[in-house]
Amino acid sequence: MASFERASPALKEILLRIYNAEKPIEVDHHLYEFGSVEYHIKSSVSEPQVTYLSISTPFLSQGVFLSYGLSPFTLKMVRQISTDVLHIVEPANDGYQLTLRLDFSKLPHNKESLNIITEVSSVQAVILSSQLKEMLQNVNSGDSSQGMYKPIKLIYHPKEPFYVIRQPQKIVAVFPMRFKDNSDVIIATSFFQELIDVVSLKKWAKVPPCNWSPIPPLELRGEPFEDLSTNGGFVSFDISSHHVEGKRLDKIVWSLLNFYAYVKHHVKCTRGFIQRRMRRGLDNLIEVLEKSRVEDGQIKKVQGWKKMRKMVASKSKMIKRRWGDLGKKIKRIRFRIKIHGFARFRRRWLKMPSFSSSTGYTKLQTNGNNN
Amino acid sequence: MASTLRLYLTCIRNTLEAAMCLQNFPCQEVERHNKPEVELKTSPELLLNPVLICRNEAEKCLIETSINSIRISLKVKQADELENILAKKFLRFLSMRAEAFQVLRRKPVQGYDISFLITNYHCEELQKQKLIDFIVQFMEDIDKEISELKMSVSTRGRLVATEFLKQF
Numbered sequence: 430m431a432s433f434e435r436a437s438p439a440l441k442e443i444l445l446r447i448y449n450a451e452k453p454i455e456v457d458h459h460l461y462e463f464g465s466v467e468y469h470i471k472s473s474v475s476e477p478q479v480t481y482l483s484i485s486t487p488f489l490s491q492g493v494f495l496s497y498g499l500s501p502f503t504l505k506m507v508r509q510i511s512t513d514v515l516h517i518v519e520p521a522n523d524g525y526q527l528t529l530r531l532d533f534s535k536l537p538h539n540k541e542s543l544n545i546i547t548e549v550s551s552v553q554a555v556i557l558s559s560q561l562k563e564m565l566q567n568v569n570s571g572d573s574s575q576g577m578y579k580p581i582k583l584i585y586h587p588k589e590p591f592y593v594i595r596q597p598q599k600i601v602a603v604f605p606m607r608f609k610d611n612s613d614v615i616i617a618t619s620f621f622q623e624l625i626d627v628v629s630l631k632k633w634a635k636v637p638p639c640n641w642s643p644i645p646p647l648e649l650r651g652e653p654f655e656d657l658s659t660n661g662g663f664v665s666f667d668i669s670s671h672h673v674e675g676k677r678l679d680k681i682v683w684s685l686l687n688f689y690a691y692v693k694h695h696v697k698c699t700r701g702f703i704q705r706r707m708r709r710g711l712d713n714l715i716e717v718l719e720k721s722r723v724e725d726g727q728i729k730k731v732q733g734w735k736k737m738r739k740m741v742a743s744k745s746k747m748i749k750r751r752w753g754d755l756g757k758k759i760k761r762i763r764f765r766i767k768i769h770g771f772a773r774f775r776r777r778w779l780k781m782p783s784f785s786s787s788t789g790y791t792k793l794q795t796n797g798n799n800n
Numbered sequence: 801m802a803s804t805l806r807l808y809l810t811c812i813r814n815t816l817e818a819a820m821c822l823q824n825f826p827c828q829e830v831e832r833h834n835k836p837e838v839e840l841k842t843s844p845e846l847l848l849n850p851v852l853i854c855r856n857e858a859e860k861c862l863i864e865t866s867i868n869s870i871r872i873s874l875k876v877k878q879a880d881e882l883e884n885i886l887a888k889k890f891l892r893f894l895s896m897r898a899e900a901f902q903v904l905r906r907k908p909v910q911g912y913d914i915s916f917l918i919t920n921y922h923c924e925e926l927q928k929q930k931l932i933d934f935i936v937q938f939m940e941d942i943d944k945e946i947s948e949l950k951m952s953v954s955t956r957g958r959l960v961a962t963e964f965l966k967q968f
Binding site for chain 1: 882885901937941
């Protein structure tokens with residue numbers, strides 16, 4: 430099962446190192462992730478228990494939030510990570526959307542401290558998911574005076590946007606799917622069909638309904654062509670108000686944000702699985718061929734030669750046949766490495782020995798006088 | 801369905817038994833060269849009529865024979881796109897490892913998915929009956945492998961979809 434952690438592993442490691450350090454250490458560390466997320470961690474010896482963490486991350490939706498910075502809902506979600514340890518510094522440092530002041534002296538001295546540091550390391554996921562949560566929380570509060578709602582383009586992974594369209598009584602999340610390889614497209618399409626089949630079962634009645642279509646849905650028809658040109662079709666989830674009640678909101682948001690990564694991980698694992706199965710199939714097929722080899726000394730069972738088997742009784746003839754087979758094999762062997770003078774050696778010493786025939790005769794030398 | 805497969809395989813087996821009568825025949829055009837005549841096709845008198853055995857439009861077997869070699873080309877059934885890519889991947893995988901099979905051709909004949917080239921030397925090293933058994937068994941096993949692969953991929957997809965939905 431793929432695990433898509435919310436916490437940044439590098440940030441977590443740095444924070445743990447600062448927290449567990451025996452002596453106060455001076456830290457001024459810039460960290461970059463996914464090409465567009467930047468962290469700045471600063472800790473000085475003069476304030477040993479305090480660390481400043483600044484984050485710069487592209488927003489999910491560029492148009493709505495850019496002019497206002499982080500929304501109050503997002504700031505509220507960030508504060509909820511830990512009210513004692515974490516304080517928001519306003520204004521944020523230059524070039525960053527958010528600066529946090531972490532007071533490690535307020536951390537409990539047990540395993541809970543590790544959980545809090547892990548939560549702090551997932552601040553980037555909190556910022557992005559809070560934006561989607563804000564949209565999904567207002568499922569039923571859409572302005573019904575507008576006939577058609579404009580789709581909101583959200584970007585979690587670079588070059589992989591997805592759309593959220595507000596409709597009466599529900600919100601539709603549409604994922605245009607793109608893959609580099611044709612075989613990836615077919616594996617993914619097979620996965621989407623299985624997903625739709627599973628969702629249609631009674632057991633999964635409580636999950637958001639899922640659809641797949643090779644053409645863009647009607648709601649996206651006005652969007653730019655480059656965003657709608659796909660080879661994997663469009664997957665859409667219909668989210669109603671009962672899907673986002675209580676703790677389900679957080680789960681659904683994280684699942685939607687990581688849908689692309691989940692599908693790509695599944696396609697990659699399936700390719701590896703196919704490769705392993707093919708290797709096993711190859712070994713099974715080669716085994717069958719190996720059984721058809723003619724072994725040394727084995728008498729070939731050919732129809733019509735049964736009487737000949739009885740006739741071949743003498744030991745010398747058997748030895749002669751074995752030498753003959755061996756000689757043929759030696760002649761057929763192709764020497765990859767040429768050894769100078771080996772051909773002469775072979776002709777002289779590896780020559781087939783000649784056996785005297787039991788029915789043959791020795792020619793007597795005549796003395797010239799015939800008596 | 802199984803009966804048509806049996807008939808198809810029996811027909812191929814009988815044809816191979818008749819066609820696989822190979823003998824050593826040096827090249828007529830170049831001295832001291834010994835080439836499989838079925839590949840070169842320079843001397844028509846050394847070639848026999850090719851035999852095409854079709855199970856249906858999608859599955860067929862072409863057997864081309866010459867005095868010292870025989871070429872068997874197979875077209876495997878591919879019912880949908882998934883079977884298409886699985887068959888293509890698997891047969892390409894086997895072709896790239898042709899040295900392990902000895903009798904397998906690295907590149908299939910145009911219009912077919914996989915090809916074998918059997919020469920008189922192979923018939924001397926390997927038993928003819930078992931070689932024919934191998935070809936027929938290969939055809940059965942390929943179909944079985946591709947069907948199993950397809951089923952495994954679908955089952956995996958279903959399991960992964962189930963796990964994904966558990967998160968909601």
